[in-house]
Amino acid sequence: MISKNNKALLASKNGNYLISLVMLLLITSCSVDRSNWTGIWQTKIEYITGIQSTFELELSKGMFNSEWSGRWEAAEIMQYGVIPKLKVTNFNIEFDFVDVGKFEGKLLQENILEGIVYGLDGKKDTLRFIKVDDWTSNMPARVNENGLAINNWNYSSPELMDDGWPIVDLRNSNVFQQPLNRLFQNVVDGKYQGLDAALISYNGELILEEYFHLGAQNRIHLINSCTKSVTSLLIGIAHDNELISNINLPIRDYFNNYTDTLNPSNWPVSLKHALTMSAGLTWQENNIPYSNPKNDAIRINFSSDMYRYVLSRKIAKGGQPGEKFEYNSGLSILLGGVLLNSTKMPTDKYAEQSLFMNLGIQQYFWQSVNNQVHTGGGLLLLPRDFLKIGQLVLNNGKWNGQQVVSESWIKESTSFHLPISESKDEGYGYQWWTGHLNVDQTKIPIVYAAGYGGQFLYIVPDLNLVALFLHHNPSDFNLNHTIAFSEMEKFIAPAFLLK
Known part of the structure; x- marks a missing residue:
């Protein structure tokens, strides 16, 4: 039984609660509803001249606190991260914009956000975001004209174009189609996410x-x-044309402008050591995530001089160049400096003159950092053109009957030079990976190129086969939903391994 005093106290508490609730409703009715801000916002950014790509950010607010948080993703360039220093007040928003500058924006409508990026270089750009239902990276593999998922895969013959590729219809070949049908049905079913081209x-x-x-x-x-x-x-090609004489000579010979950085007695690294990634330098890349700011492959991109960044590294304690493979993108970047010095032109221009023109490659982009061409990972190609690179290697340096690269270089550069693990089943050549496919208890030699985010070019000489898979999967480190080596063994090779 409640006493009169307790009833009065309870009534007073309830009254205060109701007053507080009314005041809270009045306050929130004069501000922007949290739901207007939360969600995924999308805009277009020109990362590469003439090419618009999506940039998306997701905003969320804690249920029991006033803290806003956010993350961002740029699917096509395979970058993602958290949004630091995020501040939302009524109709306004501020946040640091991914190593570019600061964004200040305003909510114009429930689904439109517009603002200005104040760049670190002093420039200003206007961006307009629209609210979308999901990340671009989560979109279905294929959609129809109404934006709905297409759930069935049906083979279509490649298009005949004036780009040097002869065409054959899979249905008119002796290829076993069932494994391919299963693989690409899995793609449209959503098992393999982020596949852009096959x-x-x-x-x-x-x-x-x-x-x-x-x-x-x-x-x-x-x-x-x-x-x-x-x-x-x-x-x-430079070696074939005697612009590079001997790959066993010290790589420092190509960097005479860096004598203040190099100590010749402590830098016995040859061009071959760079090609085989066996320089033995102090370098952190494969042993820590690329999301870690201490990763040298990331830090080098923010250096004022990429060549100097690598040349300043010492030989690791107890190490010796040529002893073992250790993945090092910096050594690949140094190869661009070797080409610049030996050919007297930037790598992209030399590529255009000596390689791309011979393959009919006209549309490409090669990224540079402070006017140094990024030979460790900055090239963009059309899928059909990239497949030509694989066919060139399969043909021992020939494309459409023309010898573009010497057969001797192709053989040497794609051969096993160093093991990449203790098992010694897989190895590394001159910037090419080597290994074996295991199909029906048969070991089939394979040479391949591999890139972050699921970029794979597989060359299988015994099957007279080249396979290319391009993805945008930056976080799929274990290749759980990326078409890669295991799919080559399970689906691709069996289709072409004639009985």
């Missing part, structure tokens, strides 16, 4: 050309560290 050449003819997600026949795609393998071909 192309296969067989017996020198383009037999499969499929585009999903962000991929398109006429859109160049970032190939990341596959760039290293293209750079190896350029070193080979």
Whole structure:
């Protein structure tokens, strides 16, 4: 039984609660509803001249506190992260804009956010975001004209174009189609996310050309560290033309402007050591995530001089150049300096003159950092053009009958030089990976280029086969939903391994 005093106290408490609730409702009715801010916002940014790409951010607010948080993603360039120093007040928003500057914006409508990016370089750009239902990276593999998912995969013959590729219809070949049907049905079913392009050449003819997600026949795609393998071909061409005399000579001979950085007695690194990633330098890359700011492959991109960044590194304690493989993108970047010194032109210009022109490659982009071409991972190519690189290697340096790179360089650069693990089943050549596919208890030799985010160019000489897979999967480190080596063994090779 409640006493009169307790009843009065309870009534007083309830009255205060109601007054507080009314005041809270009045306050929030004069401000922007939290739900107007929360969600995914999308805009277009020109990362590369003439190419618009999506940039998305997701805003959320804690249920029991006033803290706003956010994350961002740029699917096509395979970058993502958290949004630091995020501040939201009524109709206004401020946050640091991904190493570029600061963004200050205003909510114009429930689904439109507009503001200005104040760049670190003093420039200003206006951005307009619209609210969307989901991340671009989560979109279905294929959609129809109404934006609905297409749930069935049906093969279509590659398009005949004036780009040097002869075409053959898979249905008119002796290829076992069932494994391919299963693989690409899995793609549209959503098992493999982020696949942009899948192309296969067989017996020198383009037999499969499929585009999903962000991929398109006429859109160049970032190939990341596959760039290293293209750079190896350029070193080979320069070597063929005697612009590079001996790959066993010290690499310091190509960097005479860096004598203040180099100590010759402590830098016995040869060009071959750089090609095989066996320089033995103090370098952190594969042992820590790329999201870690201490990763040298990330830090070098923010240095004022990429060549100096690598040349200033010492030989690791107890190490010796040539002893073992250790993944090092900095050594690949040094190869660009070697090409610049030996050919007297930037790598992209030399590539255009000595390689791309011979393959009919006209549309490409090669990123630079402070006027140094990024030969460790900055190249973008059309999928059909990138497949030509693989066909060139399969043909021992020939494209359409023309010897572009010497057969001797192709053989040497794609051979096993050093093991990449204790098992010694897989190895490394001159910026190319080597290994074996295990299919029906048969070991099939394979050479391939591999890049961050799921970029793979596989060359299988015994099957006369080249397979290309391009993705935008920066966080799929274990390749759980990326078409890669295991899919080559399970689906691709069995289709072409004739009984």
